Amino acid sequence: MKLLTDRILREGKALSDSVLKVDGFLNHQVDPDLMNQVGLDFYEHFKNHGITRVLTIESSGIAPAVYTAQALKVPMVILKKQTSKILTGQVFQTNITSFTKGTSYELTLSRDYINKDDRVLIIDDFLANGEAATGAARLVQMAGATVAGIGILIEKSFQSGRARLDEAGFDVYSQARISRLGKGIIEFL
Amino acid sequence: MKLLTDRILREGKALSDSVLKVDGFLNHQVDPDLMNQVGLDFYEHFKNHGITRVLTIESSGIAPAVYTAQALKVPMVILKKQTSKILTGQVFQTNITSFTKGTSYELTLSRDYINKDDRVLIIDDFLANGEAATGAARLVQMAGATVAGIGILIEKSFQSGRARLDEAGFDVYSQARISRLGKGIIEFL
Numbered sequence: 199m200k201l202l203t204d205r206i207l208r209e210g211k212a213l214s215d216s217v218l219k220v221d222g223f224l225n226h227q228v229d230p231d232l233m234n235q236v237g238l239d240f241y242e243h244f245k246n247h248g249i250t251r252v253l254t255i256e257s258s259g260i261a262p263a264v265y266t267a268q269a270l271k272v273p274m275v276i277l278k279k280q281t282s283k284i285l286t287g288q289v290f291q292t293n294i295t296s297f298t299k300g301t302s303y304e305l306t307l308s309r310d311y312i313n314k315d316d317r318v319l320i321i322d323d324f325l326a327n328g329e330a331a332t333g334a335a336r337l338v339q340m341a342g343a344t345v346a347g348i349g350i351l352i353e354k355s356f357q358s359g360r361a362r363l364d365e366a367g368f369d370v371y372s373q374a375r376i377s378r379l380g381k382g383i384i385e386f387l
Numbered sequence: 388m389k390l391l392t393d394r395i396l397r398e399g400k401a402l403s404d405s406v407l408k409v410d411g412f413l414n415h416q417v418d419p420d421l422m423n424q425v426g427l428d429f430y431e432h433f434k435n436h437g438i439t440r441v442l443t444i445e446s447s448g449i450a451p452a453v454y455t456a457q458a459l460k461v462p463m464v465i466l467k468k469q470t471s472k473i474l475t476g477q478v479f480q481t482n483i484t485s486f487t488k489g490t491s492y493e494l495t496l497s498r499d500y501i502n503k504d505d506r507v508l509i510i511d512d513f514l515a516n517g518e519a520a521t522g523a524a525r526l527v528q529m530a531g532a533t534v535a536g537i538g539i540l541i542e543k544s545f546q547s548g549r550a551r552l553d554e555a556g557f558d559v560y561s562q563a564r565i566s567r568l569g570k571g572i573i574e575f576l
Contacts, residue, residue, distance in 0.1 A: 227464045227500040228449075230457035257446035257465060260417075264450045268419035275416045276446060311416040 199239050199373035202351060203386055205232060212379045216326075216354070224323060224351065225258045236373065237265025240321065240349045243371045244270070247346045249319045251275055251312065253338065255305065255330050262351060263321040270319070275311045277334055279303040290340045294333040297326075305330070307337045314342035325350040325372060328359025335368065352376065355387050388428050388562035391540060392575055394421060401568045405515075405543070413512060413540065414447050425562065426454025429510065429538045432560045433459070436535045438508045440464055440501065442527065444494065444519050451540060452510040459508070464500045466523055468492040479529045483522040486515075494519070496526045503531035514539040514561060517548025524557065541565065544576050 211219040223229040240262070252274045254263035260276060267274035283291060283304055290307045312318070320334045335345045345368055353360055353372035356379075363370045375387040400408040412418040429451070441463045443452035449465060456463035472480060472493055479496045501507070509523045524534045534557055542549055542561035545568075552559045564576040 221497065221499070225465075226467070226497055227462050228453060228456070230453050230463060233453060234457060257449060260446060260449040261453045261463070264417060264419050264422060264453065267417070268423060273416050274419060274450070276414075278415070308410065308415055310410070 199236070201232065201235050201239075202374045205229075206352065206374055206376075207384060210384055212382055212384050215378075215380050216357070218352065218354070218376065218379055218384065220352065224261075228261050230261070233261040234265045236262045236351060237267075237269050239373060240266040240319070240371070241269035244319055244347045244349065247319070247369070248317045249346055250316045252319050252321055253277060253307075253312075253334055254321045255279070255334060258323040259321050262323065266319070266321055266349065273311070275307065277337065278306045280306045290337045292333050292336045292340070294329050296329060305333045305337060307341070309341070312338065312341040312343055316341070316343035317346035318343055319346055320348045321350075322348075323351050325353040325359040325363075325370075326357045328362040331359065331363060332366070335363075335366070347371065349373075354379070388425070390421065390424050390428075392563045394418075395541065395563055395565075396573060399573055401571055401573050404567075404569050405546070407541070407543070407565065407568055407573065409541065413450075417450050419450070422450040423454045425451045425540060426456075426458050428562060429455040429508070429560070430458035433508055433536045433538065436508070436558070437506045438535055439505045441508045441510055442466060442496075442501075442523055443510045444468070444523060447512040448510050451512065455508070455510055455538065462500070464496065466526065467495045469495045479526045481522050481525045481529070483518050485518060494522045494526060496530070498530070501527065501530040501532055505530070505532035506535035507532055508535055509537045510539075511537075512540050514542040514548040514552075514559075515546045517551040520548065520552060521555070524552075524555070536560065538562075543568070 252267040291304045347369045350372040377387045378385040398411045441456035480493045536558045539561040566576045567574040
C-alpha cells in the first residue's frame with residue numbers, strides 16, 4: 199500500500215537490522231486519516247471473504263482495526279494481554295512469548311464475543327516472528343470459528359512470521375513488506 | 388448523548404453499586420459506528436477549543452479517541468501504561484494508582500509528541516475516581532502544554548473523579564453521567 203510505504207520511508211526510523219520505529223504515526227502518535235485509509239485498504243482486500251468479526255491485539259492494532267471493522271460493517275474485538283492465567287470457563291486463553299521484547303503474556307478472548315459460525319479477520323500492526331498472529335489464530339480456532347484472513351500493516355519479511363502463517367494455510371495480506379532493515383536503511387520487497 | 392445512554396441501558400451490565408460492564412460495545416467488543424458517533428459528538432463539543440492533539444490512555448480509549456481526532460483533524464497520542472519507570476529524559480512519566488483494580492503503573496508520554504504550544508483534549512472511556520484523567524493532565528502540564536478539555540464516555544458521577552476535575556478547573560464533558568448503580572440498576576443524572 200503506497201500511502202503506508204511512503205510514510206514509513208519518510209518517518210520510520212530503522213534503528214538496527216531488526217528494529218523499525220514508527221512511533222510518529224502508528225505506535226505512539228497515530229495519524230487518524232492514515233488509519234482510515236489503511237482500514238479501507240483492508241476492506242478492499244477482504245470484502246468478499248464473508249468476515250463477521252475483526253479481531254485485534256491491544257493496543258497498536260486497535261486504530262487500524264476499528265476502521266477496517268467499520269468498513270466491513272462488523273464488530274471489532276480487542277484481544278487483551280493478561281499477565282496471569284484466568285481460571286474460569288468464560289474465556290479462551292493462550293500464551294504468547296514476544297522474542298523481540300523478551301516478555302510473555304496470556305492473550306485472552308471472552309466466549310461471549312466469538313462463536314463457531316464466525317469468520318474472523320485478524321488485524322495487527324507488525325508481523326515479525328508471528329507469535330501474536332498465530333496466538334490470535336489459536337484463540338479463534340479454540341472457539342471453533344474460522345480465520346478468514348490476517349491483515350498486517352508492516353511485515354518484516356526477513357523474519358519467520360510470514361512463512362509460518364503461509365505454511366499454516368492462512369490468507370495473509372501485508373500492506374508494507376520490508377525485505378531489509380539496517381541503521382538508516384529500509385527496503386521493501 | 389442519547390445514543391450512548393440508550394446503549395448502556397440496553398447492553399450494560401451493572402454488577403454492583405460501583406461496577407458497570409460494557410464489554411459488548413466498548414471495552415472488549417467494540418461497535419465501530421458507535422465509536423464514530425461518539426467521536427463526532429466530542430468534536431461538536433470541543434471544535435472551538437483550538438485543540439491541536441487528542442490524548443488517550445491505552446487501550447479502551449483508543450477507538451473513541453481516534454474518531455475524535457479524525458473529526459478535529461489532529462493527531463491522536465496514546466499514553467502507554469508501563470510497569471516500571473523509564474530512566475531517560477525522552478519521556479514524561481507519572482504514577483497512576485487504580486483503586487478499582489488495585490494496580491499501579493507509570494503513564495508515559497514521549498517528549499516527541501507534545502510541545503508547549505499544544506492544546507490537548509484528553510479522551511477516556513470511564514471516569515471514576517479520576518486517577519487516570521488527572522494523571523494524563525499532569526503529563527500535559529509537565530510538557531508545558533495546555534489541557535483544553537477532557538472528554539469522557541461514561542462518568543460514574545457518584546464517585547469523586549468529576550468533582551476533582553471540576554475543582555482543578557478543567558473543562559469536562561461526559562457523554563453519559565451515571566448517578567447510581569446497583570445489581571441490575573443503572574440510573575443517569
